Structure formats: structure tokens, C-alpha cells
Amino acid sequence: MQTYFYDLVERLQQRLRGDEVLLCSFQGEESDFVRLNRNRVRQAGNVVQRALSIDLIEGSRHSEADADLSGDMEQDLAQVSAVLDSLREQRIHLRDDPHLNYAREIRSTEVVDDAALPDSAEVVHTITSGAEGMDLVGLWAAGTLYYGFANSMGQRNWHSSRSFNFDWSCYLQGDKATKHDYAGRQWNPAVLTDKLERCRHELELLARPPQRLAPGRYRVYLAPAAVRDVVDMLSWGGFGLKEHRTAQTPLIKMVREGARLNPAITLREDHSRGISPNFDESGFVSIEPVTLVQAGEYRDCLVGARSAREYGLPLNSPGEIPAALEMQGGTLARADILNALDTGLYINHLWYCNFSDRNNCQITGMTRFACFWVEEGKIRAPLDVMRFDESVYTMFGDKLIDLSSERELILDADTYVSPDAVTHWN
Numbered sequence: 001m002q003t004y005f006y007d008l009v010e011r012l013q014q015r016l017r018g019d020e021v022l023l024c025s026f027q028g029e030e031s032d033f034v035r036l037n038r039n040r041v042r043q044a045g046n047v048v049q050r051a052l053s054i055d056l057i058e059g060s061r062h063s064e065a066d067a068d069l070s071g072d073m074e075q076d077l078a079q080v081s082a083v084l085d086s087l088r089e090q091r092i093h094l095r096d097d098p099h100l101n102y103a104r105e106i107r108s109t110e111v112v113d114d115a116a117l118p119d120s121a122e123v124v125h126t127i128t129s130g131a132e133g134m135d136l137v138g139l140w141a142a143g144t145l146y147y148g149f150a151n152s153m154g155q156r157n158w159h160s161s162r163s164f165n166f167d168w169s170c171y172l173q174g175d176k177a178t179k180h181d182y183a184g185r186q187w188n189p190a191v192l193t194d195k196l197e198r199c200r201h202e203l204e205l206l207a208r209p210p211q212r213l214a215p216g217r218y219r220v221y222l223a224p225a226a227v228r229d230v231v232d233m234l235s236w237g238g239f240g241l242k243e244h245r246t247a248q249t250p251l252i253k254m255v256r257e258g259a260r261l262n263p264a265i266t267l268r269e270d271h272s273r274g275i276s277p278n279f280d281e282s283g284f285v286s287i288e289p290v291t292l293v294q295a296g297e298y299r300d301c302l303v304g305a306r307s308a309r310e311y312g313l314p315l316n317s318p319g320e321i322p323a324a325l326e327m328q329g330g331t332l333a334r335a336d337i338l339n340a341l342d343t344g345l346y347i348n349h350l351w352y353c354n355f356s357d358r359n360n361c362q363i364t365g366m367t368r369f370a371c372f373w374v375e376e377g378k379i380r381a382p383l384d385v386m387r388f389d390e391s392v393y394t395m396f397g398d399k400l401i402d403l404s405s406e407r408e409l410i411l412d413a414d415t416y417v418s419p420d421a422v423t424h425w426n
Contacts, residue, residue: 268328
């Protein structure tokens with residue numbers, strides 16, 4: 001796909017006129033997918049898709065459009081040439097863009113991931129064998145994602161990333177289910193087998209009579225997916241420079257009032273793992289990690305191309321929403337989690353999360369999928385679905401007890417987060 005993209009841009013830029021500048025971004029995918037229901041394959045196939053984004057610039061005016069590509073050069077060239085003509089006509093009627101910002105310095109890069117992915121047929125056999133007797137519903141996807149940038153000044157950037165992701169649930173009855181995922185770039189069937197056995201054990205626990213709790217203050221363990229759900233809420237306008245300058249960030253108290261999280265919390269945006277590209281649609285390349293929160297204190301914002309121009313600050317990120325977020329691990333071994341929790345709530349997933357008080361970083365939501373009541377370090381009973389309303393300054397602040405030392409890759413958010421947290425909730 002790399003050669004195809006570069007050849008298409010070379011031919012397209014021959015149609016430029018005068019002082020026009022062309023920016024092109026490419027996204028492509030070649031993936032296998034398998035859908036399972038009742039632990040049997042219900043649908044399987046292969047996805048191949050390509051898309052091109054075009055930005056045609058002259059002076060401070062520009063117009064943009066997207067086009068799906070077929071892979072046939074002559075057909076695609078005719079299509080994007082027509083798009084180029086349309087953008088040229090539209091640009092005449094547009095005003096100058098005061099925040100237009102694109103790379104003038106040529107910085108070409110290439111990252112090609114050669115990770116060996118497992119054969120999908122072998123994976124499906126491992127899944128169905130390990131989940132025999134369980135009502136498993138899930139989606140397996142594995143393949144290569146492609147990202148590219150090219151401009152009419154000669155810059156070329158390419159990034160390919162190979163990975164797999166299996167997201168599944170195992171149902172007992174009604175709304176009682178356990179949910180897990182396994183994602184990565186280095187396949188290990190033993191990891192999947194272990195997770196499936198964990199599902200089987202959780203289903204046995206779900207068969208017990210449920211525990212209904214009165215509203216109150218409890219110790220809480222947050223599993224990887226639950227931590228991800230909280231971090232996703234912080235990423236919703238929490239780290240971008242634009243949101244900070246317009247006071248829209250939910251972390252406004254950290255920025256303006258000196259509020260802090262627990263010293264165990266360190267968050268950084270780091271593209272060096274190769275999961276997501278370190279260049280943007282304007283051609284800027286960001287190499288260094290950006291530490292967003294260090295030892296509980298807010299440190300830096302993500303500065304994208306337009307905000308860099310608007311506020312006169314150096315660009316440090318392809319975008320202002322984290323795409324490769326990493327949370328530093330703690331000291332708690334996974335085997336010690338139940339003992340550290342002692343008595344309280346074991347929460348696997350959160351559901352319907354939203355801000356109840358954005359300025360105070362207060363999140364409301366519900367528990368879901370195999371949440372349990374723990375007494376004296378032992379799981380005693382499943383919990384009915386519960387609603388919660390709690391501030392991140394409590395969850396990840398002075399009430400945080402510890403983070404696990406082991407971390408887990410979660411690809412659907414392109415994030416690498418600490419899998420576990422033990423904390424207090426009211």
C-alpha cells in the first residue's frame with residue numbers, strides 16, 4: 001500500500017496550479033475477522049480498505065475532502081482528480097484560515113511493523129476448545145493498519161502496525177456475564193487459555209445469589225477495563241491545549257487551583273511503541289513522549305498543529321486527544337489484589353460513564369459484567385448492577401491505595417494503561 005499511496009500522490013500533484021500546496025493523508029487496513037456466537041463461528045472474512053484525505057492550500061485558504069479508494073490506480077486517480085477540481089472551486093468562496101498550520105520543513109519517516117501474527121484458524125480452534133461448554137460471544141480481528149502522509153513539497157511518512165484483538169463475553173443467563181479481551185502484537189496462546197479459565201471461574205461465581213449493597217463508602221478494586229473507562233473520560237477534553245485555554249478541561253482544578261492526584265499516578269503520551277503514527281495530517285512529526293501528569297501533578301498539554309499556531313507554542317503531538325496513552329504501574333502484585341482489597345467491591349467494567357460535574361471531574365456511571373463482593377480477601381457473591389458517582393480526585397487521588405505492577409495493552413483505545421487500581425469510593 002505504501003508504494004501505491006506514494007505513486008498516487010506523485011500523479012495527483014502534477015495537477016496542481018500556481019502556488020497550490022497539496023497535503024494527502026492515507027489510512028488503510030488488511031485484516032481478518034471472525035465473529036463467534038455460542039462458541040461457534042458465525043461469520044468470518046477479510047477486510048481490505050483504503051481512504052485518502054486531501055487538503056488543497058493556496059495562501060491562507062484551504063479546502064479538504066475524503067475519498068475511499070479501490071486500489072485500481074487509473075480509477076482512483078480519476079476520482080481524486082475530480083475531488084481536487086472540486087476543492088479548487090470551493091476554495092474560492094472560503095475565507096482565510098488564521099490558524100492554518102502545516103509542515104514546511106521536510107521530515108520523512110518510515111516505520112514498518114513486521115510482527116508475526118497468528119493464523120486465525122489456529123486462534124479460533126484455541127478459542128472454541130478453551131471455551132467448550134460456555135456461551136461465548138466475541139470478535140477476533142488481526143491484521144495490519146497503514147497510515148501515510150505525503151505533500152507536494154516532497155515529504156513522505158509511512159507507518160504500519162500489526163496487531164490482534166479478541167474481545168468477548170461469556171453469558172450465564174439474562175444480564176449475568178463476564179467480559180474480557182486479549183490484544184497485542186506477540187501472540188501467546190497460554191495467555192488466552194488463562195483468560196478463558198478465568199471466565200469459567202467467574203461464571204461459577206455469578207451463579208451464586210447476588211449481594212445487594214446499601215449506598216455507602218467502600219473499598220474498590222478497578223480491573224484493567226474499568227481503569228481504561230475512567231482514563232477515557234479524562235481523555236475527553238482533558239489534555240488538549242485548546243480545552244485548557246478555553247477552560248473546558250475536566251482537569252481545570254489541577255491546572256488553575258493546584259489540585260493533585262495521588263503521587264502514584266503518572267500519565268504520558270508515547271508513540272514510540274509503534275502502535276499509532278507519530279505524524280499528523282499536516283505533516284508534523286512528534287518524536288518525544290509528552291508527560292501529561294507526573295507523580296500526581298499536571299505537567300504538560302498536548303499541542304496540535306492548529307493550537308500551536310493559535311497560541312504560539314511549539315507543537316508536541318499529532319493531536320490533542322491521546323492516541324498512545326501510558327499509565328505508570330504501581331507496586332501491587334496481581335496475586336495480592338484480593339488481599340489488598342480485603343473487603344469491598346471488585347469491579348471489572350464500568351458502563352454508561354459520563355460527567356456529572358465536569359469542573360470537579362465527577363463521573364457517573366454503572367457497574368457491569370462480573371462485579372463481585374469481596375470479604376476478607378475472598379470473593380463471596382456477585383453484585384447487582386449499581387450506579388456510582390465519584391470524582392477522579394477521589395478515585396485516583398487521596399483515596400487511591402495502590403496500582404498494580406503489571407500493565408496491560410488495550411488496543412481499542414490505543415492505550416497502554418495500568419490494569420488495576422485499589423481505591424475508596426463513597
